[in-house]
Amino acid sequence: MLNHEERLKSFLDSINRETQEKYNKILGEIEEQSKKELDEATKIAERQAQDFFNKSVAKSKIESNNKIAGKMMETRAELSKLREKITADIFSEAKDRLNAFTESSDYEAFVAKSAASVLALLGEGAQVYVKDADLKFKKVILKVFNNNCTVSADSDIEIGGLKAKKADGTLIADDTLDSRLKQQYEWFLSNCNLSVDFQ
Numbered sequence: 001m002l003n004h005e006e007r008l009k010s011f012l013d014s015i016n017r018e019t020q021e022k023y024n025k026i027l028g029e030i031e032e033q034s035k036k037e038l039d040e041a042t043k044i045a046e047r048q049a050q051d052f053f054n055k056s057v058a059k060s061k062i063e064s065n066n067k068i069a070g071k072m073m074e075t076r077a078e079l080s081k082l083r084e085k086i087t088a089d090i091f092s093e094a095k096d097r098l099n100a101f102t103e104s105s106d107y108e109a110f111v112a113k114s115a116a117s118v119l120a121l122l123g124e125g126a127q128v129y130v131k132d133a134d135l136k137f138k139k140v141i142l143k144v145f146n147n148n149c150t151v152s153a154d155s156d157i158e159i160g161g162l163k164a165k166k167a168d169g170t171l172i173a174d175d176t177l178d179s180r181l182k183q184q185y186e187w188f189l190s191n192c193n194l195s196v197d198f199q
Contacts, residue, residue, distance in 0.1 A: 102160040115144040129154035
């Protein structure tokens with residue numbers, strides 16, 4: 001199984017490859033079309049006065065440049081949509097895998113370890129929140145807290161894990177899989193620099 005950096009590198013390499021292929025194809029089409037238009041304008045201009053020739057060539061170049069600029073804008077928009085789709089697909093798959101993990105036999109140990117981390121931060125007497133389906137782990141959480149906490153359902157937790165706050169509400173800990181996934185998503189958007197430079 002690939003580690004996070006290898007998956008990220010593979011993902012970025014794939015995007016760069018696909019982007020370069022699309023860019024080369026579009027640029028080739030534009031150059032071919034531009035050449036046809038420029039050749040045609042040149043033939044017409046050669047049969048006419050020098051002034052008309054100069055104006056036709058200038059007009060053809062402007063139109064070609066405008067078409068190239070338009071195609072470049074279209075390509076950037078397409079690539080932006082592609083990056084958004086790939087990112088959404090990756091994090092949708094990650095969410096599916098996390099949901100599957102919450103149904104696995106390893107999840108109970110994860111809940112216990114998370115409860116221990118929260119206990120270390122907040123101490124006993126905390127108010128602990130889990131998703132409704134995870135209330136079945138209430139005894140596990142109570143055992144970690146030496147039966148000195150409350151465990152309640154929180155509809156804001158979709159995937160799993162737990163969050164808690166001190167009895168007086170002064171300190172909150174969020175160790176949900178939801179917040180972990182959100183943090184990874186935000187890190188990914190700010191650090192992966194999924195941009196393409198057209199030169």
